[in-house]
Amino acid sequence: MLDVPFLPFCILLGILGLVCVAFVSAWCQYWRGGFAWDGSTQMFNWHPVLMVTGMVVLYGAASLVYRLPASWSGPKLPWKVLHGSLALAAFTLAVLGLVAVFRFHNAHGTPNMYSLHSWLGLATILLFSCQWLAGFSTFLLPWAPAWLRGLYKPVHLFFGSTILLLAVASCVSGINEKLFFSLKDGPAQYKLLPAEAVFANTLGLLILLFGVLVLGALARPSWKRPDADASDSRQ
Amino acid sequence: MLDVPFLPFCILLGILGLVCVAFVSAWCQYWRGGFAWDGSTQMFNWHPVLMVTGMVVLYGAASLVYRLPASWSGPKLPWKVLHGSLALAAFTLAVLGLVAVFRFHNAHGTPNMYSLHSWLGLATILLFSCQWLAGFSTFLLPWAPAWLRGLYKPVHLFFGSTILLLAVASCVSGINEKLFFSLKDGPAQYKLLPAEAVFANTLGLLILLFGVLVLGALARPSWKRPDADASDSRQ
Numbered sequence: 001m002l003d004v005p006f007l008p009f010c011i012l013l014g015i016l017g018l019v020c021v022a023f024v025s026a027w028c029q030y031w032r033g034g035f036a037w038d039g040s041t042q043m044f045n046w047h048p049v050l051m052v053t054g055m056v057v058l059y060g061a062a063s064l065v066y067r068l069p070a071s072w073s074g075p076k077l078p079w080k081v082l083h084g085s086l087a088l089a090a091f092t093l094a095v096l097g098l099v100a101v102f103r104f105h106n107a108h109g110t111p112n113m114y115s116l117h118s119w120l121g122l123a124t125i126l127l128f129s130c131q132w133l134a135g136f137s138t139f140l141l142p143w144a145p146a147w148l149r150g151l152y153k154p155v156h157l158f159f160g161s162t163i164l165l166l167a168v169a170s171c172v173s174g175i176n177e178k179l180f181f182s183l184k185d186g187p188a189q190y191k192l193l194p195a196e197a198v199f200a201n202t203l204g205l206l207i208l209l210f211g212v213l214v215l216g217a218l219a220r221p222s223w224k225r226p227d228a229d230a231s232d233s234r235q
Numbered sequence: 236m237l238d239v240p241f242l243p244f245c246i247l248l249g250i251l252g253l254v255c256v257a258f259v260s261a262w263c264q265y266w267r268g269g270f271a272w273d274g275s276t277q278m279f280n281w282h283p284v285l286m287v288t289g290m291v292v293l294y295g296a297a298s299l300v301y302r303l304p305a306s307w308s309g310p311k312l313p314w315k316v317l318h319g320s321l322a323l324a325a326f327t328l329a330v331l332g333l334v335a336v337f338r339f340h341n342a343h344g345t346p347n348m349y350s351l352h353s354w355l356g357l358a359t360i361l362l363f364s365c366q367w368l369a370g371f372s373t374f375l376l377p378w379a380p381a382w383l384r385g386l387y388k389p390v391h392l393f394f395g396s397t398i399l400l401l402a403v404a405s406c407v408s409g410i411n412e413k414l415f416f417s418l419k420d421g422p423a424q425y426k427l428l429p430a431e432a433v434f435a436n437t438l439g440l441l442i443l444l445f446g447v448l449v450l451g452a453l454a455r456p457s458w459k460r461p462d463a464d465a466s467d468s469r470q
Contacts, residue, residue, distance in 0.1 A: 110426065111426045111427070111428070114425060114426050114427070114428045114432060115411055115414070115415070115425065115426075115436070116407060116410055116411040116414065116435070116436045116439040116440075117407075117411050119436050119439070119440065120407060120439065120440065120443065123440070158451055158454075161450075161454075162447050162451070165400060165403075165446075165447065165450070166443065166447075168400075168404060169403060169404040169407045169408075169443065172351060172352075172355060172404045172407070172408050173404075173407050173408040173411045175351055176350055176351040176352050176408045176411065176412055177411055177412070177415065179350070179351065180350070180412065180415055180416075181415075190349060190350065191345065191346045191349050191350075192346070192349070193346070193349040197349060200351070201350070201351045201354050204351040204354070204355065205351075205354065205355065205358070208355065208401065208404065211400075212397050212400065212401075215396075215400070216393055216397070219393075219396075219454055
């Protein structure tokens with residue numbers, strides 16, 4: 001692939017992540033009536049904002065910590081703490097995002113957990129909770145022997161990428177579903193492609209672009225730590 | 236990761252792919268009224284079947300051709316022809332899948348290309364057409380010099396995985412959308428989770444599992460051809 005240095009790529013990715021957060025916030029503020037925490041539609045609006053910010057942007061940032069060349073030498077613990085903290089922040093936002101949609105559904109007598117979007121989204125967050133707990137107990141707590149860390153590391157990497165892929169697919173199906181729910185009647189029907197639909201469809205494509213770039217960066221051999229395949233014994 | 240040999244994995248993946256095709260066909264046959272090629276709802280039913288079979292299962296099979304140890308020695312041309320032919324078959328089914336949905340929309344006066352699902356799906360197929368043409372002209376036709384093949388190969392690999400990811404996200408958003416469209420009234424409403432909804436949601440998760448396993452297999456270092464990073468000069 002083109003020989004792009006990691007840091008400029010990372011800055012562009014950070015900007016793209018901020019654009020995603022700005023787009024989802026602007027969509028919910030400008031077209032969907034803004035935010036509240038009271039079981040109303042305004043409470044639902046926290047759901048897309050928290051999920052995109054947590055499960056896509058913060059999660060993507062957490063996943064790329066070990067691609068920073070500065071993390072390749074010196075003590076590894078501060079980088080582990082940064083990786084784990086960013087992931088924990090992403091997880092916290094995701095749980096709040098779940099609370100937002102469940103309370104909205106419950107307040108309106110709408111069943112939870114029936115759509116493919118909801119199955120996939122909840123499966124993603126459950127996988128993420130297992131990933132975080134297993135990563136914390138194996139890599140951050142001091143008890144795990146080197147052979148266990150070595151054994152678990154490729155599993156952790158595989159599920160790290162998988163969870164981001166699932167999160168992106170959840171976001172795309174969720175935005176699609178929300179637009180069909182919200183744009184039903186009159187001149188602003190989804191099928192007439194009003195400004196809101198163009199804006200939110202673009203948000204979906206930006207989230208996909210962000211996800212693809214993060215997964216591409218994770219897979220790129222020249223951006224991995226040179227001794228990435230060695231056993232994980234440095235603390 | 237666990238030391239799974241490629242061939243048994245490949246057989247399991249093939250079974251999973253067949254299960255996906257069987258599920259999407261059974262969904263459209265049993266719950267959605269079967270198949271026709273006349274602009275009716277039965278014509279629409281070809282859309283999910285052709286897309287899952289082409290853009291997910293056949294595409295996945297095409298992408299894994301060079302992971303077969305038999306392809307690592309001897310002349311490379313037959314494997315290139317197999318890879319290109321499977322991809323062309325996948326592309327042909329995808330184009331027929333597009334025809335099915337466009338003719339259905341046109342016959343019912345429904346606009347095309349307004350939902351995020353449609354934007355993403357069409358973008359995926361356009362990317363795939365570029366990928367196939369670029370792959371064909373660079374790797375199958377004899378004119379391209381080794382330096383060009385070496386330069387383009389990582390780009391081809393990156394977009395190969397990306398297109399599968401986009402195809403899977405398209406399928407998930409499409410199944411979700413179709414269920415909201417079809418299960419609107421009475422005791423079979425989507426939100427009451429009738430048998431069709433459970434079945435089609437499960438199909439969505441199976442497609443995701445298939446996609447994740449193919450992407451994981453493509454990324455696994457020990458399943459790559461030993462000289463995969465060398466320039467592509469063998470014919």
